[in-house]
Amino acid sequence: MASSDMESLPQHRIVQLGCGAASVDFLAAVASYPKPDDKIRSTSLKVEGGGNAGNALTCAARLGLNPRLISKARLIYTLSQAFIHFDRLLSWTLYVVSKDGNSPFTYVIVDNETKTRTCIHTPGYPPLIPDELSRSELLSALDGARLVYFDGRLHETAIVVAQEAARKNIPILIDAERKREGLDDLLLLASYAVCSKKFPQAWTEAPSVPSALVSMLLRLPKIKFVIVTMGEDGCIMLERSTEGECTLLSFASKGQKAPASEEKDVESLLESLKQNKDDNIAIPTCYASPLTKIRSNGIGTVSGRLFVGTAEKIPPPELVDTTGAGDAFIGAVLYGRCNVNMDACALSAAAGCRALGARSGLPHRTDPRLAAFLH
Numbered sequence: 001m002a003s004s005d006m007e008s009l010p011q012h013r014i015v016q017l018g019c020g021a022a023s024v025d026f027l028a029a030v031a032s033y034p035k036p037d038d039k040i041r042s043t044s045l046k047v048e049g050g051g052n053a054g055n056a057l058t059c060a061a062r063l064g065l066n067p068r069l070i071s072k073a074r075l076i077y078t079l080s081q082a083f084i085h086f087d088r089l090l091s092w093t094l095y096v097v098s099k100d101g102n103s104p105f106t107y108v109i110v111d112n113e114t115k116t117r118t119c120i121h122t123p124g125y126p127p128l129i130p131d132e133l134s135r136s137e138l139l140s141a142l143d144g145a146r147l148v149y150f151d152g153r154l155h156e157t158a159i160v161v162a163q164e165a166a167r168k169n170i171p172i173l174i175d176a177e178r179k180r181e182g183l184d185d186l187l188l189l190a191s192y193a194v195c196s197k198k199f200p201q202a203w204t205e206a207p208s209v210p211s212a213l214v215s216m217l218l219r220l221p222k223i224k225f226v227i228v229t230m231g232e233d234g235c236i237m238l239e240r241s242t243e244g245e246c247t248l249l250s251f252a253s254k255g256q257k258a259p260a261s262e263e264k265d266v267e268s269l270l271e272s273l274k275q276n277k278d279d280n281i282a283i284p285t286c287y288a289s290p291l292t293k294i295r296s297n298g299i300g301t302v303s304g305r306l307f308v309g310t311a312e313k314i315p316p317p318e319l320v321d322t323t324g325a326g327d328a329f330i331g332a333v334l335y336g337r338c339n340v341n342m343d344a345c346a347l348s349a350a351a352g353c354r355a356l357g358a359r360s361g362l363p364h365r366t367d368p369r370l371a372a373f374l375h
Contacts, residue, residue: 013066014338015144019161020053020151020175022071023104023124027323027357032113043112048357050106052151052175055324055358059331059348062364065338068141069093070161072128072154073103101125110321110356117323128154138164146338149330151175155182162189173337175330179203187220192337194330195228206299210266210306213238214296217304227333229326230311234284234346236270237307241291263293263301273308282313284346312350324358325349331362 028042049058057067071093104124110117138161142148148165150158152175159182165172171191176183176199187193193216200212204219209228216226217240225239273287289306332348347370348363355361363370 013064014146015066016147016334017068017141017145018053018057018149019070019158021051021104021153022054023051025050025106025108027108029110029112033111046357048359050358052327055327056331058359059328059362060334062362063335064365065335070141108323115319128157130157130160133157145170147171149173149334150186152180152183159185162186191224193226194333197230200228210270211296211299214266214302215299217302218300229329232311234310239304241303263295266294266296269306284312285310311346314350314353318354320354321356322353325353327358328352328362
């Protein structure tokens with residue numbers, strides 16, 4: 001981060017802690033994805049920091065938060081170089097250094113023809129275990145934190161951190177990308193969850209995404225909202241109401257309250273919101289239902305609101321690489337939960353798609369496209 005960008009950040013930035021993967025991405029862009037046994041050349045090559053937690057915290061830092069990180073690596077030259085840029089954004093970092101094993105890294109093949117990316121990930125080994133995180137380090141990491149984020153990795157250590165955060169009443173956000181060992185225990189402690197498109201149905205076995213969101217709120221009583229990201233189709237969010245009011249203060253206009261006795265079918269409610277979308281609007285837009293009782297047949301009913309958010313329409317010549325778009329979205333959610341404004345989520349994700357790699361295109365809070373959404 002350039003010094004001018006550092007100077008633009010708020011002096012008293014909100015502290016947020018992350019626990020999870022920080023790794024190295026080896027990105028090769030190719031004209032088209034190779035066929036079996038092909039030999040092709042890359043059109044461009046980049047090595048940079050990666051990992052869900054590392055990417056999301058980088059995004060949050062550029063927007064103005066003061067992130068901390070708990071992770072583990074075997075510090076080789078490439079890894080240390082990839083972290084240099086990131087470390088300048090951190091107020092507190094615990095890298096448990098392993099003398100043996102390997103650091104996590106990912107080969108990413110970016111297909112210029114289809115605008116898709118294929119990731120081949122090698123997890124770090126040996127993994128971070130709770131004994132490597134002392135009590136004093138844990139308390140130091142949590143000191144002053146307004147939110148704790150987990151990407152679902154390093155699950156044994158993550159649950160120790162999450163349990164302490166819960167004891168301190170610090171809200172917890174979970175990245176539910178796919179089923180992982182220990183993820184269920186983290187979700188039971190979570191205040192918020194951001195899911196991949198496939199996760200809600202895979203986890204709940206519900207027949208559709210909206211019904212799966214209802215099921216998640218019923219199965220996870222502490223959850224205040226669940227968001228499912230849908231790529232170029234935007235996102236869907238189900239928010240639980242608390243004592244007649246919804247917990248999210250600024251994602252869209254508050255909308256009108258529906259009578260407490262009224263129930264709406266979640267499938268029908270989703271379709272009605274989709275009908276409000278204007279395809280001529282290029283910037284991300286959010287459409288919210290009234291506060292009501294939302295029913296999924298055969299699953300149950302929750303009180304809350306359903307949201308449909310559109311993605312930014314990126315002109316084809318500007319779309320470079322979707323690597324890390326979900327991490328950028330989560331980074332902006334972290335900012336939004338700490339600042340009560342989540343309108344920059346889709347814009348941050350889209351900005352990251354305009355450059356090769358997960359971090360190069362992440363916006364700074366000085367980006368004029370974000371000016372109307374950051375406070």
